[in-house]
Amino acid sequence: MGILTAFLGSDLNLKRPDFKNSPVVSLDFSGTNIKFADPAQTSMFPVQDWPNDLDIYDERCYEKQRGGDFAKRFYVKGWDLTGAKRQAKAGVKVSGILSFFSDEYAQTVKGYMNCFNSSCFSYEVLRFCHDVWGGQNEAKDVGDLGNGLFSYPVESRELMYKDINGTVWCYFSFSVKGKAPKFIYATAVSKYHIIFNEFTITPYDDLDYFSPDTNLEVAANGVVDDFMAHYVINLSKTAESEKAQVESHLAEIT
Amino acid sequence: MALLGFSKLLGKDSQKFLPLDKQTNGACGRPIYIDGSLDRKFRGLKLSQMTNIIEKLKTLGASAGGASSYSCVNDASAHMTVIGKTRVTYKIFQSTNDSAKKAGVYITDLDVDSYKGGSPGLYSVSENRGRWELNEKRPQSIRGHFAAINGLCRDPEHAAAEILPDMLDQAFNKNRKWEGDLKSEGFDMFFNPPSLYHKGLMWTTPKQKTYGKLYAAKLLKDELISSQRKNRKVQWVIHSDGAKLLDAALNMTGGADLSNHTMLFCSPTEDISNILPNMKRNKIGLHDDVMKIQDDDWKSKTAQMTSGGAIKKELSKFPGFEDKAELFRDSAHKSLKGYVDQFKGAAAMGAGVGTLLLAPAVPGAAAVGGALWGAYDTWNKAKSIRNKAATNLNTSSLNPHMQPFKSTDEMNLMAKKHSGSTLKTFVDVLKEKLI
Numbered sequence: 001m002g003i004l005t006a007f008l009g010s011d012l013n014l015k016r017p018d019f020k021n022s023p024v025v026s027l028d029f030s031g032t033n034i035k036f037a038d039p040a041q042t043s044m045f046p047v048q049d050w051p052n053d054l055d056i057y058d059e060r061c062y063e064k065q066r067g068g069d070f071a072k073r074f075y076v077k078g079w080d081l082t083g084a085k086r087q088a089k090a091g092v093k094v095s096g097i098l099s100f101f102s103d104e105y106a107q108t109v110k111g112y113m114n115c116f117n118s119s120c121f122s123y124e125v126l127r128f129c130h131d132v133w134g135g136q137n138e139a140k141d142v143g144d145l146g147n148g149l150f151s152y153p154v155e156s157r158e159l160m161y162k163d164i165n166g167t168v169w170c171y172f173s174f175s176v177k178g179k180a181p182k183f184i185y186a187t188a189v190s191k192y193h194i195i196f197n198e199f200t201i202t203p204y205d206d207l208d209y210f211s212p213d214t215n216l217e218v219a220a221n222g223v224v225d226d227f228m229a230h231y232v233i234n235l236s237k238t239a240e241s242e243k244a245q246v247e248s249h250l251a252e253i254t
Numbered sequence: 255m256a257l258l259g260f261s262k263l264l265g266k267d268s269q270k271f272l273p274l275d276k277q278t279n280g281a282c283g284r285p286i287y288i289d290g291s292l293d294r295k296f297r298g299l300k301l302s303q304m305t306n307i308i309e310k311l312k313t314l315g316a317s318a319g320g321a322s323s324y325s326c327v328n329d330a331s332a333h334m335t336v337i338g339k340t341r342v343t344y345k346i347f348q349s350t351n352d353s354a355k356k357a358g359v360y361i362t363d364l365d366v367d368s369y370k371g372g373s374p375g376l377y378s379v380s381e382n383r384g385r386w387e388l389n390e391k392r393p394q395s396i397r398g399h400f401a402a403i404n405g406l407c408r409d410p411e412h413a414a415a416e417i418l419p420d421m422l423d424q425a426f427n428k429n430r431k432w433e434g435d436l437k438s439e440g441f442d443m444f445f446n447p448p449s450l451y452h453k454g455l456m457w458t459t460p461k462q463k464t465y466g467k468l469y470a471a472k473l474l475k476d477e478l479i480s481s482q483r484k485n486r487k488v489q490w491v492i493h494s495d496g497a498k499l500l501d502a503a504l505n506m507t508g509g510a511d512l513s514n515h516t517m518l519f520c521s522p523t524e525d526i527s528n529i530l531p532n533m534k535r536n537k538i539g540l541h542d543d544v545m546k547i548q549d550d551d552w553k554s555k556t557a558q559m560t561s562g563g564a565i566k567k568e569l570s571k572f573p574g575f576e577d578k579a580e581l582f583r584d585s586a587h588k589s590l591k592g593y594v595d596q597f598k599g600a601a602a603m604g605a606g607v608g609t610l611l612l613a614p615a616v617p618g619a620a621a622v623g624g625a626l627w628g629a630y631d632t633w634n635k636a637k638s639i640r641n642k643a644a645t646n647l648n649t650s651s652l653n654p655h656m657q658p659f660k661s662t663d664e665m666n667l668m669a670k671k672h673s674g675s676t677l678k679t680f681v682d683v684l685k686e687k688l689i
Contacts, residue, residue: 023674040682044412046420046651047651047668048420050671063384071384091412093415095385128383149391196383
């Protein structure tokens, strides 16, 4: 039975991508080095955004957003979670998005921008949530949950933080009631930049994410944890000094 | 055991039939009985769906055998009615020789229409922060200038967020002639359930599959007519099997004016010479390119290659497309010749990579041994064969059917990026073919 299960797969032990033995992507974002494991795509959609080194201060690399900031999806991959008879039961997709908040944008918002500063950072994360799901919730402004169709953070105290490989990541989930949640991990990589890693879990064939018939919830969350566990960021000297500025300012006022 | 008496008339053991509900016991309208074994058809449905279907079945007491029902040619007592998403087959008896069963309506079969992986209809999709998202709320009608019908995909989310936006962008956003701005407006996707066409499905009979497609086509027809009435200009991308659904929908329009719609076929799996006459009749506009097919996409090319003459004839009827008609005819003829040549080439390789990749069934291990020999014979030819073989794979980065706008070189580059090296692309295709 055990051998058969190992060979044919099991719905209660969905097969996940192997992050330990997969190739590693190494990106140079204007001196900041980003490394993460990159298992081969198995989900059924074509990858259009392949990871490349970027001059992250060049506005031409991005698409201008309605709010005046810039965004670029620099990475996308999808992996199927397979169960009995090697059938795909669900997919986990990760999108890496780099947001650029230029000086020009800073003038329109609050006149000052340093993403290493916690109030700037949390405001931008909450604005990300508002921009992406606020429309569907008919929410009027950042901090408003609207009709509550989607639940997502609207206050900075709803954001959680954890240290992964020496980088502090802000993380949270958002969802529509009863459906699979999505997960966001965000961290500042310069005074002007935040990386958002968005994880979308798609149960196939109307499978219930929370059903005990599969271990989908555990397996999907495992993919998110594995991906993030292999994510390493080494800040550039410029970014390090921008970070140090905020820390020394914080030390002065406390 | 042979059926006797009333059971023989029913075609099933009459003991299995139970009263549907106490409200349908015959006090008002005809009594309704249902085959108890049909309970399996309700499995997996939500309570609200089940209640909805039962309520609709109760109306058969009054409506059974009426003008809107279909009657069986071979059996005067047998009828079929479509109620919402449910097809009900039943028999009506004016009298029975079974004292336990009253004369009335006997439901003998029903097909509850459910689609694996999402139900057909409109979904809205919007762009934000460099990523596309399928909106939770489904729109009542097409909102903007852009719409698409999906084809091959695993899920509505994948089609909406990863497959169709790039096609719409390539088709309508690179040229100022088209109306609207894709990124600010977003687009509407008419979801065409892949379960209507592909394996791994919940359809139990071909009839169910046909019925499901007709229901989806009816929804699409309503959408096309509704946006026309609202005088809304809509630019469509029709991907893959979406062409089949469009064909079925246009057949239902009765030649209604749909001149506000403009369409581009991307990797169509239906012979477009069959669809063009209806498009002409409905006054649907054609995109300048008419259709885009990646050079190695055999899935689409085989659908078109035997009808080069017909495509030319039908396309020539659209003013301004005479040259395009000529080009498509030549292209179809070339595809047909190439198709034959590929098999000749593959056969010449013996147990080479060509035979292995093109074979619908998995060949023996000897073929794998010969594969590398064949693959190195002509490097470019092998890459082309690899691309053609990948048209049925789930791995979309290797599959030219999902990339109608890419040149062969771009496709090869994409495959290389996917696998890490060109050599590994062959391994990946072979691996997926063999598993």
